[in-house]
Amino acid sequence: MDEVLLRSLIPGVLTVLVRRGADFAAGEDAVQDALVEALGAWPADPPRDPRGWLITVAWRKFLDATRADAARRRREDREGGLPEPGPAPAADDTLKLYFLCAHPALTPSSAVALTLRAVGGLTTRQIARAYLVPEATMAQRISRAKRTVSGVRLDRPGDVATVLRVLYLVFNEGYSGDVDLSAEAIRLTRQMAAAIDHPEVAGLLALMLLHHARRAARTAADGSLVPLAEQDRGRWDTHAIAEGVVILQAALARDRLGEYQAQAAIAALHADAFTAEETDWVQIVEWYDELAGLTDSPVVLLNRAVAVGEADGPRAGLAALAGLDPALPRWTAVSAHLHERDGDLDTAARLYAEAARKATNLAERDHLTRQAARLHVRLDVHRRRSDQK
Known part of the structure; x- marks a missing residue:
């Protein structure tokens, strides 16, 4: 059975149930029950219309779970019961599901977990293993998130920036347990990019591809980290880099610069250098200036100090660092690096x-x-x- 296909169908099936009147929590449970049935039935008898099959079975599961009494069940049976599996409606509200899972009432960790469950199709056990927490803890987190969004209608404009932050959080978790969350984030962002024409969605996809391209070179055989300057660039994924650059160039051409496009431009400059010594640090500093203007983030300014240290020398980098809060994550490590370069x-x-x-x-x-x-x-x-x- 094609598990990737099965998981890719989940968002569309869930949104059909919600559109028909199921609340989010009950609809998501029904979809999971339908998936279990599909795993048992499809290998021997694959359906002609997998999405239509899942919608029909999930709707049956939902109705079975919400029937008030036996009389209602008998009445529905007398009226002819439910239709047999058939072609699914053409409408796809997957994008609305992204926005629902990134609802501002949810904490970032809950939004990520709900996105992985409802949009990504991962099981609670898989998500728990990825985050190295007990399955019961993750189940509670997801249940609370589902209850929070159950009363939210899917007819309101969504906040693209919030969805992108959630996807970026998923990507940054990397790999742990039996789920590669970076690869999963790329898959979900591709899905979103296909559904919405927005330069920042493309910018985030490009950023993910460019960072993920360096993954094989980031650790040594013993598992230790390898800094960017010391990585074997022959191990970088050139196909992912090329794809990321093409996507980024198309996004930048629209002249609607956002933070993910700026970050992707910095990553592309690193990828463009055949050796660490050939890195165009001057241009990277210029992109950090653009990024700082877009985000006003102290972390961006910290990374800019590193770039200034490479472009203009360690003393200039230390001067840029001096204006930042020493309590920032990685401030001490950056200071150590710049002092070493200064002798x-x-x-x-x-x-x-x-x-x-x-x-x-x-x-x-x-x-x-x-x-x-x-x-x-x-x-x-x-x-x-x-x-x-």
């Missing part, structure tokens, strides 16, 4: 060790600890040589 190895080693203690990600903590240890070795060698003179 102040004592300060850099101390800051790498401090950044390692602050890191919340095990791989990042290990990487920063290695950086501190590397500099301590260099400092020890330098001191021994000085003592011998």
Whole structure:
């Protein structure tokens, strides 16, 4: 059975049920029940119209769950029952489902979980494993989210920016458990790009493709992180890079710049360099300036300081960093990097060790600890040589 096809049908089936009058929570449960039945029936007897089959069976499941009494069931049977599976309606409200799952009343984590469940078609167990939380915890999170949006109608304009933030959150989770959330986010964003003509949707898809293209080179054989400058660029996915660049260029040509297009432009400049030394850091700083104007984000300014340090030297980078809050995530690590480039190895080693203690990600903590240890070795060698003179 084609699991990708099955999962791609879920949003359209759910929106048909909601349009017919099912509330979101009951409709989503009915769709999941229909999927279970499909897994058992389709291998032996695949339907001619998979979407129509799922809609019919899910609607039956919904009615079975909501019938008030046996009399109503008998009355419906006397009136001829439900129609047999047939061609599904042409209308597809999948886009509205995206907006529903990104409802502003939901927390970001709940919006992500609901999107993966209702739009992505992942099971609660798969989502729980991806987020490394107990299945019962994830089930409660999804149930609360479903209750929150159950009374929301699907006839209101949606906020594209909110949906894109949710998809970006999914992408940034990367890979854990048995679900590749980065690949899943790309699949969902492709789906959204096919449904809505918006340059920022295209910009986000391009950004995801360009970042995902470097995935194979991001870790060494022992699982340790490999910084961008040290990555084997021969392991980058050139097809994904080419696709991302084409999508980005088409979006930029519409002259409606947004934050995801600007981020994608920065990623494209990194991808365009055959070696780290050939990176066009001056142009990257210019794109960070554009991005800072669009978002006013301190994280953007932190990344800009790194780019300034590469374009204009570490002293300029440190000057750009000085105006930012040291409590920012990665501020200490960036400061360590810039001090090392400026030749102040004592300060850099101390800051790498401090950044390692602050890191919340095990791989990042290990990487920063290695950086501190590397500099301590260099400092020890330098001191021994000085003592011998």
